[in-house]
Amino acid sequence: MKLRLSEEDAAFREEMRTFFTTQVPQSIRDTVAARRELTKDQIVETQQILNAAGLAVPNWPVEWGGKDWTPLQRHIWHEEMQLASVPAPLAFNASMVGPVIAAFGSQEVKERFLPATANLDIWWSQGFSEPDAGSDLASLRTVARREGDEYVVNGQKTWTTLGQYGDWIFTLVRTDPDAPKKQQGISFLLIDMTSPGLTVRPIELIDGGHEVNEVFFEDVRVPAENLVGEENRGWDYAKFLLGNERVGVAPVGSTKRWLAAAKELAGDRIAGDPVLATRVAGLENELLALELTALRVVAHSADGKPHPASSVLKLRGTELQQAVTELYVDLAGPLSLASGAGDGSGVPDWARVSTPQYLNFRKASIYGGSNEVQRQIIAKTILGL
Amino acid sequence: MDFTLDSEQTALRDAVRGLLSKSYDSTETRREITKTDPGFSEKTWTQLAELGALGLPFAEEDGGFGAGPVEVSIVAEEIGRVLAPEPYLETILAGGLVADLGSAEQRADVIGRVAEGALVLSLAHHDIGDAVVATASGDTWTLSGVKEPVLHGARADLLVVTARTDAGVGVFLVDPSADGVERTGYRTHDGGRAARVAFDGAAATPLGDPTADASDAVALAKARGQIALGHEAVGAMDVALRTTTEYLKTRKQFGVPLNTFQALTFRAADLYVSAELARSTVTWATLVLQDEPERAVEAASRAKMQVSRAGRHIGQEAIQLHGGIGMTAEYSVGHYTSRLTAIDHTLGDGSEHLARLASTVTDHGVVDPIG
Numbered sequence: 001m002k003l004r005l006s007e008e009d010a011a012f013r014e015e016m017r018t019f020f021t022t023q024v025p026q027s028i029r030d031t032v033a034a035r036r037e038l039t040k041d042q043i044v045e046t047q048q049i050l051n052a053a054g055l056a057v058p059n060w061p062v063e064w065g066g067k068d069w070t071p072l073q074r075h076i077w078h079e080e081m082q083l084a085s086v087p088a089p090l091a092f093n094a095s096m097v098g099p100v101i102a103a104f105g106s107q108e109v110k111e112r113f114l115p116a117t118a119n120l121d122i123w124w125s126q127g128f129s130e131p132d133a134g135s136d137l138a139s140l141r142t143v144a145r146r147e148g149d150e151y152v153v154n155g156q157k158t159w160t161t162l163g164q165y166g167d168w169i170f171t172l173v174r175t176d177p178d179a180p181k182k183q184q185g186i187s188f189l190l191i192d193m194t195s196p197g198l199t200v201r202p203i204e205l206i207d208g209g210h211e212v213n214e215v216f217f218e219d220v221r222v223p224a225e226n227l228v229g230e231e232n233r234g235w236d237y238a239k240f241l242l243g244n245e246r247v248g249v250a251p252v253g254s255t256k257r258w259l260a261a262a263k264e265l266a267g268d269r270i271a272g273d274p275v276l277a278t279r280v281a282g283l284e285n286e287l288l289a290l291e292l293t294a295l296r297v298v299a300h301s302a303d304g305k306p307h308p309a310s311s312v313l314k315l316r317g318t319e320l321q322q323a324v325t326e327l328y329v330d331l332a333g334p335l336s337l338a339s340g341a342g343d344g345s346g347v348p349d350w351a352r353v354s355t356p357q358y359l360n361f362r363k364a365s366i367y368g369g370s371n372e373v374q375r376q377i378i379a380k381t382i383l384g385l
Numbered sequence: 386m387d388f389t390l391d392s393e394q395t396a397l398r399d400a401v402r403g404l405l406s407k408s409y410d411s412t413e414t415r416r417e418i419t420k421t422d423p424g425f426s427e428k429t430w431t432q433l434a435e436l437g438a439l440g441l442p443f444a445e446e447d448g449g450f451g452a453g454p455v456e457v458s459i460v461a462e463e464i465g466r467v468l469a470p471e472p473y474l475e476t477i478l479a480g481g482l483v484a485d486l487g488s489a490e491q492r493a494d495v496i497g498r499v500a501e502g503a504l505v506l507s508l509a510h511h512d513i514g515d516a517v518v519a520t521a522s523g524d525t526w527t528l529s530g531v532k533e534p535v536l537h538g539a540r541a542d543l544l545v546v547t548a549r550t551d552a553g554v555g556v557f558l559v560d561p562s563a564d565g566v567e568r569t570g571y572r573t574h575d576g577g578r579a580a581r582v583a584f585d586g587a588a589a590t591p592l593g594d595p596t597a598d599a600s601d602a603v604a605l606a607k608a609r610g611q612i613a614l615g616h617e618a619v620g621a622m623d624v625a626l627r628t629t630t631e632y633l634k635t636r637k638q639f640g641v642p643l644n645t646f647q648a649l650t651f652r653a654a655d656l657y658v659s660a661e662l663a664r665s666t667v668t669w670a671t672l673v674l675q676d677e678p679e680r681a682v683e684a685a686s687r688a689k690m691q692v693s694r695a696g697r698h699i700g701q702e703a704i705q706l707h708g709g710i711g712m713t714a715e716y717s718v719g720h721y722t723s724r725l726t727a728i729d730h731t732l733g734d735g736s737e738h739l740a741r742l743a744s745t746v747t748d749h750g751v752v753d754p755i756g
Contacts, residue, residue: 006386285690
């Protein structure tokens with residue numbers, strides 16, 4: 001056993017740190033550091049800078065722009081990106097649809113979509129959840145009926161994050177309503193969001209922001225060649241995708257950065273307030289424990305099998321993320337009420353955004369497999385209950 | 386970075402596990418052994434020595450086996466798995482101070498015998514009331530004051546005692562049979578042994594240089610002890626969690642096994658989270674001790690605090706999820722909770738370590754575990 005990074009990994013970390021802190025525009029990193037909303041252009045610009053350097057999709061197969069990195073190197077890449085306040089490559093592209101197309105798509109589909117997906121020339125949206133199919137995803141009802149060379153899609157998706165920016169949407173659709181099990185008869189279909197019959201409607205959330213959408217399909221005609229893999233095998237691809245999604249959902253780096261920033265904002269208050277000091281120290285320790293668990297997981301997942309503790313990362317990672325947003329609201333105190341204040345306000349930015357962000361991050365324990373689903377996974381697959 | 390055991394370390398773990406699972410094959414066996422003094426099995430102690438476990442932390446030239454913190458942690462974790470009551474922690478604490486501070490003669494005299502299992506040491510460091518004071522008269526030193534609780538203090542063949550000197554803190558060797566030493570032993574709630582040790586002008590031999598402040602050496606020795614205790618706790622938590630999980634699968638209520646109730650399985654899942662986070666932090670602290678001992682005191686604090694939280698969580702829930710059977714002395718799980726509680730309050734509990742970490746929380750931006 002040893003603690004230190006190997007010389008090679010330490011050099012790799014330095015290389016990542018230098019790249020992220022010098023090649024991504026300061027204005028974009030400042031936006032992230034101040035916890036303000038990024039524009040679509042800022043996200044696209046960052047991903048294109050990363051992609052030009054071969055750093056946007058390291059988890060993909062090498063022939064499609066991936067890197068033959070170890071799990072630890074991938075972890076370092078991700079952590080350094082967060083610590084440098086660099087927006088991560090769009091998850092829908094880089095972690096979700098890209099790997100699925102690379103693993104299961106035909107050669108034509110790969111060539112058509114993968115380079116554009118890596119470079120964020122196509123902004124992907126995710127069309128999985130439906131009003132009656134959230135954690136119970138297999139209950140989805142959106143139907144794709146085959147007519148000649150086309151599928152005709154009818155139904156509704158919801159919680160489509162940043163769908164207002166989407167160029168294309170990857171969906172799970174029911175292609176065989178008579179399949180004996182509900183997991184069978186589902187296909188993975190790529191749909192151009194400019195198709196006639198497709199509409200996107202914003203959902204306003206409790207933080208006042210517009211981050212998620214409903215997507216409606218009314219007789220949307222989709223070329224059959226947009227099917228990924230085989231018809232009725234979509235559930236397998238979705239499981240593959242969701243497995244990838246869980247990797248990196250414990251944003252230790254960014255939560256650490258937030259907590260460090262909170263200490264700076266609090267300034268002398270921490271030294272004079274033992275309750276606050278122990279709260280911060282307690283959070284630091286929990287984050288340390290989580291980071292070390294993440295390191296154990298990456299250091300031991302070299303053989304391709306997921307480490308059993310990886311479910312801990314999503315569960316605890318989002319809890320701590322939420323705890324830090326809560327700390328900000330409490331630090332702001334009465335100033336946290338000023339979320340609607342304009343530029344003439346004397347309330348600092350961080351305090352004004354604290355409550356909307358606290359409310360917004362209630363989502364973290366719901367998305368990506370709710371934390372109840374994570375507990376179920378731990379109980380069933382790890383503890384055998 | 387590497388968190389796996391090498392083949393020698395795996396062999397050590399298997400050997401210690403094999404020995405201890407025979408010595409403590411059931412709750413009943415352990416209860417029998419802890420009922421009568423000295424509260425542990427002298428035979429098992431000798432067998433641990435024969436296996437080399439007691440000499441692991443010490444240099445070969447002193448009579449030890451020159452292993453490191455990882456090996457010590459492996460033994461500690463196995464001790465925790467069966468709640469072995471042998472005074473292994475005392476060997477790390479008191480033996481470590483002899484190794485760090487002692488002269489060549491002192492090391493040669495003490496360490497070899499400790500490694501052979503021929504000498505049980507105890508560290509008397511906890512003052513109850515005024516600190517024990519060391520007084521010099523020429524080259525002769527005497528101690529006065531009371532230490533309590535001194536773990537395994539009544540059985541110890543040699544006491545290592547911290548005392549106040551003009552220089553700060555000094556560490557002394559005391560023969561417990563000498564005049565002016567009075568020991569009153571008793572049982573602790575976890576089946577262990579402790580003692581009140583009163584010194585009244587008792588003859589003491591300085592360990593190393595009595596005119597230097599030994600605070601740093603004592604802090605490092607305690608850090609080593611905290612980390613080893615952390616591993617003991619991790620071993621105990623692992624077994625407590627597994628015992629609870631098995632119970633949930635087999636115990637029927639309302640005609641169905643308990644694991645059909647989601648409220649219970651979710652709580653078990655949370656116990657797993659606590660156990661894994663504690664394991665990660667304690668393992669890290671062991672590696673800090675191995676690679677960067679100058680950071681070990683802080684790392685040990687962080688580990689001990691995580692262990693405190695996890696130990697309380699797992700201990701309390703293990704009993705609750707068992708229901709009434711968890712309260713009985715015949716059943717194992719309550720003993721695990723008792724031991725985890727004792728570990729929490731040995732060498733600084735969660736609150737104490739949190740307070741220490743809180744006092745330095747503004748000294749850094751982010752905590753970087755790999756430097």
